[in-house]
Amino acid sequence: MPQYEEFRVIYEVTSAILCFTLVWFMTKPYRFTRKEQYVGLPLAFGLLGASYFFSAITYAQPSFLSDDLLWVQLIARTFSFIFLAATYYFSKKTSKNSQLSWNIAFSLIAVAIISSVIAIIFMPQFNFDNYRIASSYVRIFIIISLTYVIISTVRSHLAKPDSISLLTPLGYSLLAISQYSLIIWATDASMVAWWGALALRLSGLAIFLSVAYLTFYKSPKKET
């Protein structure tokens, strides 16, 4: 395997491991409160991890289902950010109607994921040329979704300022800037933008991991 592909496999697997580790922490809000809106958080990071894992396979085995896997990872990534934005949208709504709306939204997203995967398998339009165009649109969509999430988390931070809660919008911002860097790279082939995007993604994920670590393992001891 050439050196660059080897590096990308390690990089994508590292990203996937970070995401799957985060999933374990992200399931806790649902497990302890049973609020269905919180299910979106582990699903978002799970799908993101899966998309990085599929990327790793395409770099490790370029001939193995290459076009299909590229599309599957793109869809996993897209829906991970849809889940993320939906989670933040519905988590602050407490009425019974919002519960029903979340259930409907969740079902629609699930149906959309299944339909997309079926379309990839059976429709010849999902080839490499179209993938490059679609991935640019997906990056823009991800930036828009993340902008909503960043605004939402900044508002939460301002409502109850806390040094750790400030890290969350920072983590999402790094992920958004990483996507922006990839758009720059796609337009002018800037290698600074490319390497910057890779570094920003890992930094963003590491920030979420540090938020979880600081909350669960470094919280001040309380008298119980």
Add this chain to the structure above:
Amino acid sequence: MKTLRRDRITILGELLLVLNDESKNDRIVLTRVQMKINVSYDRLKKYIGDLKDLGLIDDETSLRLTEKGKQYLKEYENVLTFIKHMGLA
């Protein structure tokens, strides 16, 4: 059924928080606990029975948290903090 389950878990968590808070006093007054978590007396007695069955409190008279109860409460508080840190609260 799902809504009932969610409510029960949330109330049990809140009840543990209140019992832990009240345990700093000489004795835990049930009516004060009832006012703080805002449930009927009958439901409160049922939830206390649930906590006892789960091994989270010593007995239904003293209402003191067991070691398991204290550990659960700590994790519950951490999760509430995590929800806040993630900007979901």
